[in-house]
Amino acid sequence: MTTLLDPTSERAATTRERAARPATLDGLTIGLLDITKARGDVFLDRIADVLTTRGHTVLRFAKPTFTKPAPVDLRHEISTKCDVVIEALAD
Amino acid sequence: MPPLDLPDGLVAIVKRDCPTCVLVGPVLAELRDRATDTVTIVSQDDPTFPEPTGGALDDRDLATSFALDLDTVPTLLRIEHGRETARIIGWSRDQWESFTGVSPLGSQLPPYRPGCGSLTQDPAIAQRHATQLGERALQARRLELGNDEDDAEAMFERGWSDGLPLVPPTPERVVRMLTGTTRDPQDIVAIVPPDLVECTVEKVAINAVMAGCRPEYLPVVLAALEAACTDEFNMHGLLATTWFSGPVIVVNGPITRAIGMNSGINALGPGNRANATIGRALQLVIRNVGGGRPGDVDRATLGQPGKYTCCFAEHEDAYWEPMHVERGYRADQNTVTLFAGEGVRGVVDQLSRTPESLTRSFAACLRTSAHPKLPLAFDAMLIITPDHLRVYEGAGWSKARFREELGALLQLDGNELVRGAAGIEEGIPESLADVTLPKFRDGGFLIAHAGGGAGLFSGIMGGWASGKMGSEVVTREIRS
Numbered sequence: 001m002t003t004l005l006d007p008t009s010e011r012a013a014t015t016r017e018r019a020a021r022p023a024t025l026d027g028l029t030i031g032l033l034d035i036t037k038a039r040g041d042v043f044l045d046r047i048a049d050v051l052t053t054r055g056h057t058v059l060r061f062a063k064p065t066f067t068k069p070a071p072v073d074l075r076h077e078i079s080t081k082c083d084v085v086i087e088a089l090a091d
Numbered sequence: 092m093p094p095l096d097l098p099d100g101l102v103a104i105v106k107r108d109c110p111t112c113v114l115v116g117p118v119l120a121e122l123r124d125r126a127t128d129t130v131t132i133v134s135q136d137d138p139t140f141p142e143p144t145g146g147a148l149d150d151r152d153l154a155t156s157f158a159l160d161l162d163t164v165p166t167l168l169r170i171e172h173g174r175e176t177a178r179i180i181g182w183s184r185d186q187w188e189s190f191t192g193v194s195p196l197g198s199q200l201p202p203y204r205p206g207c208g209s210l211t212q213d214p215a216i217a218q219r220h221a222t223q224l225g226e227r228a229l230q231a232r233r234l235e236l237g238n239d240e241d242d243a244e245a246m247f248e249r250g251w252s253d254g255l256p257l258v259p260p261t262p263e264r265v266v267r268m269l270t271g272t273t274r275d276p277q278d279i280v281a282i283v284p285p286d287l288v289e290c291t292v293e294k295v296a297i298n299a300v301m302a303g304c305r306p307e308y309l310p311v312v313l314a315a316l317e318a319a320c321t322d323e324f325n326m327h328g329l330l331a332t333t334w335f336s337g338p339v340i341v342v343n344g345p346i347t348r349a350i351g352m353n354s355g356i357n358a359l360g361p362g363n364r365a366n367a368t369i370g371r372a373l374q375l376v377i378r379n380v381g382g383g384r385p386g387d388v389d390r391a392t393l394g395q396p397g398k399y400t401c402c403f404a405e406h407e408d409a410y411w412e413p414m415h416v417e418r419g420y421r422a423d424q425n426t427v428t429l430f431a432g433e434g435v436r437g438v439v440d441q442l443s444r445t446p447e448s449l450t451r452s453f454a455a456c457l458r459t460s461a462h463p464k465l466p467l468a469f470d471a472m473l474i475i476t477p478d479h480l481r482v483y484e485g486a487g488w489s490k491a492r493f494r495e496e497l498g499a500l501l502q503l504d505g506n507e508l509v510r511g512a513a514g515i516e517e518g519i520p521e522s523l524a525d526v527t528l529p530k531f532r533d534g535g536f537l538i539a540h541a542g543g544g545a546g547l548f549s550g551i552m553g554g555w556a557s558g559k560m561g562s563e564v565v566t567r568e569i570r571s
Contacts, residue, residue: 002242005260006232007251007297007379009288067328067561 022084025056031082033070034062040088047086094158095148100129101191102168104161105147107140109207112165115182116141118197125193128169135164135210153211157220161209167191181206225266228276231293233262246301251379253371253399257301268296271306272313273571280313281320283381284327285388290316290380295372298379302372302400307350308365311427312372314569315340315402318429319373323563329431329555330383333390336555337398339432339472340370341539343415344425346569347404354404355543359435359474359550370400395434406477406540410484414539417490418566425569430472430537431555431562440479441547446486449479450493453549454500458530460553464508464518466528470535470554470564476542479549490538501530532557537564 022028030051032044048058061078063070078085103119105112120143123130134140134147135156141147150156159168163180167190170176179186182204188194210216236245242259246252258264269276269292276293283290292313299312319326319338329336342352353363361367377383385394407413407422415426438456443449453473461469483493505526510518519528535557542550555561 001238002236002240002259003262004234004236004242004246005229005262005265005293005297006234007260007294007301007375009283009286009290009294009380009382010232011286011288011382065328065556065560067325067332067556069327 025051025054025084028083029057029059029081031059031061031078031085033078033085033087034060035066035070035087035089036063037066037089040066043088044086047088094155095133095150097133097155097168097170097173098129098131099170099172100131101126102131102133102170104133104135104150104156104159104164104166104168104209105141106135106164106207106210107137109164111182111204111206112141114200114204115165115197116143118182118187118200120144121196122191122193126191128191153216153220156209156211161211163206164209165206166209222263222266225269226262228269229262229265229293230277230291231265231297250384251301251375253374253378255371255399257375258303260297260300264300265293265296268300268304268306268309269293271296271309274313281316283316283320283376284383285330286382288380288382290320290376294380295376298375299368299372302375303364303368304372305350305364305368308369308372310425310569310571311340311342311346311350311365311369312376314427314567315369315373315429316376318427318565318567319377321565324429324431324565325562326377326381327388329562330377330381330389332555332561333392334555335391335393335395335433336431336553337395337401338370338373339397339430339552340373340402341414341428341430341537342369342402342404342426342569343407343413343420343428344569345423346425347407352404354406354541358403358406358541358543359401366402366404367400370402373402374398374400397432397434401432403539403541406543409477409540410480411475411490411493411538411540414537415566417538420566420568426566427569428537428564428566430552430564431470432472433553433555435474435550435552438549438551439547440549443482446483446488446493446496449482450496451500454497456551457497457536458501458503460530460551462517464512464515466503466508466519466530467532467535468557468560470537470557470562471531472537472539472552472554474539474541474550474552476546476549477540478545478547480540494536494538497536498529498531502527503530534558534564 034040034044051058132144132147133150135150138149139146166178166180168175168178179190184197184202188196243256246257274292278292279289281290299309350365352365405413416422420426440452460471505523508519509521509524
């Protein structure tokens, strides 16, 4: 019988419930997060136009670089100011 | 079994397979009768030995002998208040008489006989003991494979492999791997992305075994992992990018010769165990400990074969100072330098005999790295070969001079780079049309010297999103 040592982190992924989806965007603040990839802004500008035209409140955010996760402070700011978030990932 | 609890008094450790021990058997019986001290006898190989004393305490598992760190049998110890206070080895009548306070002693024996090697000195036994001791320091989960299970297949099925076969990480192999470093197996080496897991020396050793490393490569793997997991190098982003790049390890210093790395013919290709397995070990740690797998967090559109492994040594006995010296280290220091690199592409120039001409060739080819109309966005490494370096040596161009001349040739006119220029939509914003921009940022262009044999070719390894935007080049000293 062969014994092997586990090369992994020996962690099990935890499953978390998604936040409940709102039935309507009425009255909610919508955050738009640009990850700063090329032309992501083109997409988000258009989304902002559409949402603003419909009377929604839109706040814009951007990651310092697309190559790293959003900084904790930025995530915190978005979570305190917004009810929902749209993140653009583009290439 | 734990070592025996030895009583105060005299303790003799013997083995049957030792003529001197056989010789002193009757002396030990004599001591039992005549010494005022308690006399305890311990046998390494046969508890019925020595017969004149009616046998001995059983130390066939050698736990007591290892605990006493014996070289020789017979060894005679004095234990006071539970501690050894003196010992003598072999048989010497004078010594035994003064040590035991019993005289005359063994008068029928010759005055002196050397002892024999303690069983703990048997190389196979010593190795087995070291493994047992080492295994106690291991904390990784143990997986018992079934008798009918193929170990190679079992590792594939568990998702540990990069696609190539792995060496089974048995406890014995991992303990041997850990002899390559003085670091404690439970030391934390780095926080490994993407799962941001604290990775111990032990986990690195397990993956290094699977990659095929020898123990002496382990310090290089540890340093490479430390460098890869810095904020500046940004392994998380490098893993996640849709671009081709992966960690490229350049190793410098005397260690490259000591562990037999290749900096010569086919330095970037197959055929050298150290080059091949050090780079692979780093990638396996990121896969298995960090949880970074192709198709999950690794989103590379095409990827490239250098993501299995990409590690080479620089050829340091050359006209230009080596990379680590250029980056502020001493020549005798051992370092790894990590670069977020693509695959290598060739530069042909078989006709240039002047540095001016050859530098123009390099500039023309380097300009096209990633895209000829994109400045500053991507780093690059030039791997210059001996035949090309000779051109610079012949003309007396230092490495600094080469950098300066090349940099001047890589100042690009914004008009040629803007979107739409040359009929190509890719490029920089129109607002930069009147600006001159360098192809590479400060610190974004590396030069390595490697390769061997003939060939008026050099290599270019393109980089990834440069600097704070993506990845900085990171050098770390290799510690033992």
